[in-house]
Amino acid sequence: MTSFLEAWRHRPTHRQVWSLAMPMMLSNLTVPLVALVDSTVAGHLPQTQDLGAVTVGSAVYALPVWSLGFLRMGTTGFAAQAMGSGDNSALRTVQAQALLLAAVLGVLIGALMVPVLPWLVGQMHSTPLMTGRALDYLHLRLLGLPAALLNYALAGWFIGAQRARTTLTLLLVTNIVNITLNLLFVLGFGWGVPGIALASVAGEWCGAIYGLWRTQQVVRHLDGHIDWQAMRGWDHWRPLLMVNRDIFLRTIALEAVFFSLSLLGARLGDATVSANALLFNGLMLTAFCLDGFANAVEALCGHAIGAGDQQALRRALVVAGGWALIGSLAYALLFGLGGHLFINLQTNLPEVREVAYSYLPWLTALPVIGVWSYLLDGLFIGATRAREMRDGMLVSVMFYGLLLWLTRGLGNHGLWLAFIAFMAMRGLSLAWLGLRIRQRRAWVM
Incomplete structure (x- = not known):
């Protein structure tokens, strides 16, 4: 606890985290703006x-x-x-x-x-x-x-x-x-x-x-x-290509999860698939903020590992993790108190609204559960440990598939339960792999 508080109180690390996270948050916000303009012009x-x-x-x-x-x-x-x-x-x-x-x-x-x-x-x-x-x-x-x-x-x-x-x-x-x-x-x-x-x-x-x-x-x-x-020479390209190969496989597995959500949700009716789309817009909104802290972790942890500085690595994780937790709790509060307004701003269809209201508790829980997978992804990216990221993702996807089968009788609630569990397993699997690396004292060589 003492080392944790010492890391949190290190003001220069706070400044470093925010100097990296804030521009990335603003960068993320430009992405939906372009899609909005394209669709508006085409419309x-x-x-x-x-x-x-x-x-x-x-x-x-x-x-x-x-x-x-x-x-x-x-x-x-x-x-x-x-x-x-x-x-x-x-x-x-x-x-x-x-x-x-x-x-x-x-x-x-x-x-x-x-x-x-x-x-x-x-x-x-x-x-x-x-x-x-x-x-x-x-x-x-x-x-x-x-x-x-x-x-x-x-x-x-x-x-x-x-x-x-x-x-x-x-x-x-x-x-x-x-x-x-x-x-x-x-x-x-x-x-x-x-x-x-x-x-x-x-x-x-x-x-x-x-x-x-x-x-x-x-x-x-x-x-x-x-x-x-x-x-x-091949030896100089091998590390970069191996890391990129594993991140590619990890990305394909993640895409498969989101594709399955759209496919299975569509089978539950038009109102349900529309409601899910509105709720997943909330997921994208949280990602704009929390991914900024993950980007800060990538840069600061990679820098600390390259410098062989164990203390800087700990400080970066504690400070970025602390702010990301605060951000996730703020989003949970936003969806918990203003979820109905968030849905109403996106649609005026009564049937879709009513369906979306019933699944708002899942969206409220999602930021606090999902934040750890974002942060730990940042750590493993900064450490160029893509193989562990790939393995953690594959385990999480298999767990997700098992839960989809077990909850197939619960309808859309089963779909959301499987997805929330998938996000939790992403964080847990990376945390377990990270602790194993720490036990071998292999984060900083």
Whole structure:
């Protein structure tokens, strides 16, 4: 308890946590804003198929982008450890590796997706006209895939280098260009659905160009050099690729859980699936805040591990964990007292409202239960221990599947019980793995 209080009272760590967490919270808030503008602009086009085409196209485009999020997470840990050890050559090399990997994957996966786009869009069972417009959208949208992945790598490197404000600026450039050109191309020039796609592509490339320019400014002040000779060998790529492989598998498993929630919820009726969608918006709202503290943990814990500083590692976990707990309790209070208002702001359909009200207790409990999985993900990302993250996720998914089967007679309450238990198991499994690593004194070598 004494060491815990000493860590909590360390004011410099509080300042470090907030200097990293706040920009990331603001960055997260820009994501739904862009989606809102896209749907709003498409919703004002003359044909109803236009909005559907953008919705379907965005969902298909999100598949490779979200699945390749390991480019951000994997880069953060290696960059944070290189910075903590004071090895500027390693910091430069990590950046070069991440950008090269992002560029290659962006071109390769973009090319591979083109022939399968008709099949992917066909799975949405849209009308022929909507399908045609969605394909037009996607053929243009894929031009921005390399830039989107470069932005992941750039954001991960900036977070690891404790430059979260630059990450915020990178996302602001991307999203402001996207929003501005959306209005210009669609409402000004009348380009319709292709205009929405081109605005998104331009935003992603402007963000990537800005990010590359900022990296040049940062590395100009660093000594050392990129180890091109080492990058030619497999041994230098193996750690990054292995970490990214495990994070990718972990992400696919997580996607499977959310897909199953949508699929099983849809079988319970239109009102139930609509109510669940409103409640899961509450989950996304909590993630905007709590993920900011997880990002701070990634950078600070990775830095402490790279520096071999056990005390700094403890301080980062205690301070970020304390603030994340306070944030989760605040969200629980918000949903507990204002849950009905939160639902009412999203819909005026009486049937959907009544169904959503009955499941509000699950949403109220979710922030306090889920916060620990976010924080511990940050610790393992900063430590580049993706294998343990993968194993913890797979155990949690199997536990979730077992509970789904056991509670199949409870309807939507069974679905929510299984999901809450899945979030709890994510935290518990990572905590158990973390304690085992601590017992071996292996967090800080």
